[in-house]
Amino acid sequence: MELKEALRTTGAVREFTGEPVADEVLYEILDTARFAPSGGNRQGWRAIVVRDPGLRRELRDLYLPGWYDYLAMGRAGLVPWAPLTDREAERAALAGAPAIAAAADGTGFAERLHEVPALVVVLADLRALAAVDRDHDRYTLVGGASIYPFVWSLLLAAHDAGLGGVMTTMLVQREKEVRTLLGVPDEFAVGAVVALGHPVRRPTRLRRSEVAEFATVDRFDGPAVAP
Known part of the structure; x- marks a missing residue:
């Protein structure tokens, strides 16, 4: 798939057919995503592919x-x-x-999280993140810059393989329980859960703000960036 097309068409997919994701396809997706950029090339991500039905149900119950x-x-x-x-x-x-x-009614994405064909929990090694805003007196944000490009690369690679998917951060709210459930060491945080599968339908008309609505020149209140 041509890169520009991929960037413009990788929308969130939450409905999947019952077709499984082959192990070799999931491996290839992870093998491509590992080239994502990270601070200092420290690659502070870990991925847990959750296959056990019992663990999947427990993750769903924590999610709901x-x-x-x-x-x-x-x-x-x-x-x-x-x-x-x-x-x-x-x-x-x-x-x-x-x-x-x-x-x-039990039919939504959240209620059926345990049934998605491929479920990947992405962790962040807190020792590997150069979080330059760590000591600000506001919500910290920057550490994710070394983790979420990997997640986005997972979704792009999945799209290229004919799959669809979505990143959700809902389980971060129950991080302690997730870490206990999956045997995650204390120095790792839960960054996201990625659901992948063969899409029932693929979004074709993504809605996003125009460039002039979010990009300005020189100042926050400067003129909009124009073609």
């Missing part, structure tokens, strides 16, 4: 409460867990999560 909280905050017009937000409104919104959980 956060998912219903996410839906509750979204329905209240909030960006879930935004670093800058109205915490009082957030607390009020979360009171609606049990009702959302009770109404779930």
Whole structure:
């Protein structure tokens, strides 16, 4: 696949056919993704391919409460867990999560997480991240720059192999339980879970902001970058 096409067409896929992902295909995807950039080329990622049905169900069970909280905050017009937000409104919104959980019909991506053809937990070695904003008095962000390019490369490589997928960070909220469940050492953080498979349908018209809406010249309030 031509690179520009891949960058413009790799949308999130959450519905998969029942066709399994062959071991050799998953290996090739990981083998390609390992060339992702990272700070100092330290490659501080680890990947756990979760195959055991029992472990998959336990991951799903850990995933679901956060998912219903996410839906509750979204329905209240909030960006879930935004670093800058109205915490009082957030607390009020979360009171609606049990009702959302009770109404779930069990057919959504979250409820069927254990059934996705390939499930990869991506970890970050906290000893290998040059998090230059570590000591700021705000939410830290930079360490992910050495991990998430690997995740994006997984998704691009999967797309090139005819698969689809999505990255989710919901299980980071239950990191302690995930680490215990999968035997992860203390120096590793849960960075993401990547679900992969043969897509039921592939998004063809991705919606994104135009360049002029997010890129300016010289200052935040400078003129928009134009063609």
